[in-house]
Amino acid sequence: MTTLLDVKDISKSFKLKGYWYHKQQFTALSPISFTIESKKTLAIVGEAGSGKSTLAKILVGAETPSSGSIYLNGQRLKEQSFKQRCQYIRMIFQDSGTTLNPSLTVEELLDEPLKINTQFDEAQRKQLIRTTLQKVGLLGDHMNFYPHMFSGGQKQRISLARAIILQPQVIILDEALASLDPSLRSQMINLLLDLQQQMGLAYILISHNLGTVRHFSDDVMVMSKGKVVEAGKTIDVIKHPKHKVTKKLMMSQNFQLTHK
Numbered sequence: 001m002t003t004l005l006d007v008k009d010i011s012k013s014f015k016l017k018g019y020w021y022h023k024q025q026f027t028a029l030s031p032i033s034f035t036i037e038s039k040k041t042l043a044i045v046g047e048a049g050s051g052k053s054t055l056a057k058i059l060v061g062a063e064t065p066s067s068g069s070i071y072l073n074g075q076r077l078k079e080q081s082f083k084q085r086c087q088y089i090r091m092i093f094q095d096s097g098t099t100l101n102p103s104l105t106v107e108e109l110l111d112e113p114l115k116i117n118t119q120f121d122e123a124q125r126k127q128l129i130r131t132t133l134q135k136v137g138l139l140g141d142h143m144n145f146y147p148h149m150f151s152g153g154q155k156q157r158i159s160l161a162r163a164i165i166l167q168p169q170v171i172i173l174d175e176a177l178a179s180l181d182p183s184l185r186s187q188m189i190n191l192l193l194d195l196q197q198q199m200g201l202a203y204i205l206i207s208h209n210l211g212t213v214r215h216f217s218d219d220v221m222v223m224s225k226g227k228v229v230e231a232g233k234t235i236d237v238i239k240h241p242k243h244k245v246t247k248k249l250m251m252s253q254n255f256q257l258t259h260k
Helices: 052-060 082-088 106-117 122-135 140-144 152-164 182-199 210-216 234-239 244-252
Strands: 003-016 024-037 041-046 067-072 089-093 170-174 202-206 219-224 227-233
Touching: 003 052, 024 052, 024 067, 024 202, 024 227, 041 052, 041 210, 041 244, 052 089, 052 170, 052 202, 082 089, 082 106, 089 152, 106 122, 106 140, 106 152, 122 140, 122 152, 152 182, 182 202, 182 210, 202 210, 210 234, 219 234, 219 244, 227 234, 227 244
Parallel strands: 041 202, 041 219, 089 170, 170 202
Antiparallel strands: 003 024, 003 067, 219 227
């Protein structure tokens, strides 16, 4: 299987305010490299402030890296081509309620990216919206409803529909499953796995829940203070954690540490 996303030496530093003769710089992300294949899921875990969200913002083009390159299907993604980045790499956030404009219907929410990124006419866009809603387990007629008329789980499905409607290749799940109860989380994971196989999607899962990471991801990177401190196959890292940060995360969630 060929590499879909190839991240090479991505870093990010921020200048801190201070006196002109005392310049300070904060390194939020040290050089990080990784690859991911289609139909695979990479989990990124770490404590608050480890750099997970900064990395996600760089991948979707919301932040410009200080150094490094990102390649999709062997083609380098340029920082200025934000429209291209948004089409092929999408993100779903934890609180779907805050990302769905309450004054717009579901049809209007899903129609906006189609108007910007496609040449489809109104009838074609409407049919695609209906089909996409059905693909994520909602009804086609839900396109006429407003966000406040849905439950939390349904809102997350609307966010998923908005993410896949442009036929992306990579979806970043930024704690997107964290707010769901265990039953809904399990349903959403099964839906995501089905869509992954159907569409050839690669997922990047940012999560603090190691149970979700264990059941959903193929590989995992553990981050601390902007660096990757441990990486490998998820089952191997969880069964045989090596770094103290990984062990601390597991102990905080009552995971059994095994060294067999």
